[in-house]
Every structure is written in C-alpha cells, then in structure tokens.
Amino acid sequence: MAKRYNLERMPPSLLSTPTAAKAAEELRGLIGRLKRRLRxxxxxxxxxxxxxxVLVRLEKNGPATASGLARAEAMRPQSMGKIIAALEAEGMIRGEPDSTDGRQTILDLTETSRAWIVEGRAARQDWLSRRIEHYLSPDEQARLLTALALIRKVVDD
Structure with missing residues (x-):
C-alpha cells in the first residue's frame, strides 16, 4: 500500500523547495506522457x-495463485477471477494444480504471452531509441544519460 502524507502536518524542512517541486511536477508529467507514447x-x-x-506481474515475479495476484494488484479475488478467465481464454496464461496444495492453481504465462511481451518490449525500445537518435545530438544523448543517472539516484533507495 502506498504511504499517504498529510502535507499540513509535515515539518517545513520536509516540504519541497520551489525548484524541487517544479522538477517533480515536470518529471511526473513527462513520465506519464512517455508511458502513453510507449503504450x-x-x-x-x-x-x-x-x-x-497481471501479465507483466507474472513475467517479472513468476508463477502465482489467483489470490496472490489479487493481493498484489490490490483487487478483490472475484475481479481477479474475471481477468484470469479472460487471459486463459486468449491463451495468455495457463493454470496447473499446486503440487503441494491441490486446492490451489498456479498460474503462469504461456509461450504465446512470453513472445507477446518480448515483441512489445522490443517495439517500445526500438521506437524510443530511434526518437533519441533522431531528435538529440550525440552531446544531448550523453547529457540525457547523465540526467537519467540523477533520476535513478532519486528513485533508488
């Protein structure tokens, strides 16, 4: 669960400077636009x-139960059941009985979904690489790498 902060109760030293606040606003907006363009x-x-x-979660975290996926996605098991049924019908995931608990079904990606994920990722990577190469000079590309290192410093703990 994401932490929620009450800014009115935060000490003034924890509130952002105008520069940091502007940078955060710009970065959030750009990341949102980038995500839409990549999609x-x-x-x-x-x-x-x-x-x-669900497909991305299974790809990153490996096989899971429906209840585990529901918890991870913060949704009701009934809602997750509908998602799973649709993905199974499309041949994107498959379920097999849990070897340790026959009441549980372990869900995993099919080869079709793995190929779909790889192809989608490659298409996004190719598009972004071509945009960077087309719109940025070599010097700007180097500066972009420096800026990405700074963003990584902010994001990584």
Missing amino acids: EQSNVGDFTPSQIA
Whole structure:
C-alpha cells in the first residue's frame, strides 16, 4: 500500500523547495506522457490495463495463485477471477494444480504471452531509441544519460 502524507502536518524542512517541486511536477508529467507514447508503440490488442498488469506481474515475479495476484494488484479475488478467465481464454496464461496444495492453481504465462511481451518490449525500445537518435545530438544523448543517472539516484533507495 502506498504511504499517504498529510502535507499540513509535515515539518517545513520536509516540504519541497520551489525548484524541487517544479522538477517533480515536470518529471511526473513527462513520465506519464512517455508511458502513453510507449503504450502506443506496442500492440496491446484488446487487453485491459488490468490484464496487462497481471501479465507483466507474472513475467517479472513468476508463477502465482489467483489470490496472490489479487493481493498484489490490490483487487478483490472475484475481479481477479474475471481477468484470469479472460487471459486463459486468449491463451495468455495457463493454470496447473499446486503440487503441494491441490486446492490451489498456479498460474503462469504461456509461450504465446512470453513472445507477446518480448515483441512489445522490443517495439517500445526500438521506437524510443530511434526518437533519441533522431531528435538529440550525440552531446544531448550523453547529457540525457547523465540526467537519467540523477533520476535513478532519486528513485533508488
């Protein structure tokens, strides 16, 4: 669960400077636009954002139960059941009985979904690489790498 902060109760020393606040606002906006543009570059077909989130979670974290996926995605098990049924019908995930608990089903990606994920990722990477090469000079590309290192410093703990 994401932490929620009451800014009115925060000590003044924890509030952002105007420069930091402006940078945060610009960065959030740009990241949102970049995510939308990247989504446009891959063929998501008729998948919903929730279905894509489940596929990506299974790809990153490995096989899981429906209840584990529901908890991870912060949704009701009934809602997750509908997502799983749709993905199974499309041949994107498959379920097999848990070897340690026959009441549970372990869900995993199919080879079709793994190929779909790899192709989508490659399309997004290719699009972004071509944009960087086309719109930025070699010097600007180097400065972009420096800026990315700074962003990584902010994001990583």
